Amino acid sequence: MAAAVALASPLRRLLRAPQPRRAVPAPYYFFSRGRCGATIAVTAGAAKDSAVNASVDRIVAEEVRNILYMLMQAERASQRRDVFHTNFLTPPIIKEAMVAIEKLADIKAVAQGGYPEAERCRISVGHPDSLTSNPDTVAALSISGNFRLEPCSHGDFLGAILGTGITREKVGDILLQGEKGAQVLVDPELVDYLTSTLEKVGKVGVSCTQIPLLALEYEPPRTKSFxxxxxxxxxxxxxxxxxxxxxxxxxxxxxxxxxxxxxxxxxxxxxxxxxxxxxxxxxxxxxxxx
Known part of the structure; x- marks a missing residue:
């Protein structure tokens, strides 16, 4: 289930503010387990916890600031007919980045996560002539093993991948497959490294192989309203x-x-x-x- 964050005011401030000429830090993005959801309609009123919410806004606003800085680099690349790719981003940041891109002239953007309902996606930006087709920016891996007696969670697979030294923003969605293992979306540059390095998830020995994106097995999240x-x-x-x-x-x-x-x-x-x-x-x- 995709979601949006109300960041209109912070984003406007960021768009007006001069962007620093510095290296973009690698932010750590969190990914929640589980794919089912629930919708709640609430009739109530409460005072705003401004201190905590301001802290959360600062975290997200800083992520948006990093995206906008990268977009400036992408605008320069667009003038040279180059294409620029971001790391995997969370839905709120994707939404705000796409809104920011729409304000830039002569730039096209494509968000890809490997399958239609992907949550974490990479954004490719560049001149429209350079993005005539969807760029190949996401690769799929199958992590297989005998998980019948040792079931592993989303966190177990993610922890095993990060344990090889890869940072979180290089990894997209993780699709659990029960006893068979999981399918993982990653930056294509890491395919060879992971297939040769990842040997165990939890206590289970695994084999890691690249598969076509069309071989991904996924289901729309189940939802209910109350x-x-x-x-x-x-x-x-x-x-x-x-x-x-x-x-x-x-x-x-x-x-x-x-x-x-x-x-x-x-x-x-x-x-x-x-x-x-x-x-x-x-x-x-x-x-x-x-």
């Missing part, structure tokens, strides 16, 4: 209702870093949600506030 009435729009109130767990259990998940709002980890139970916000809990899926 209504609830809560005393506030706090994340612990809505998430406990949406995932049908106690607030005590949710508080422990927040402390462990397993709860995210719009792909950014929340730090406190009292973070206030707004319409359109997406809450994800590792291993449980995600919900969107209507």
């Amino acid at each position: 209504k609830t009435v809560e005393a506030s729009l706090r994340v612990d109130a809505l998430a406990s209702a949406g995932f049908k767990i106690s607030r005590t259990k949710l508080a422990s998940l927040i402390s462990a870093g397993d709860v995210r709002v719009n792909w950014t980890p929340v730090l406190k139970n009292g973070v206030t949600l707004e319409s359109g916000d997406v809450v994800s809990v590792s291993g449980m899926g995600r919900l969107k506030v209507n």
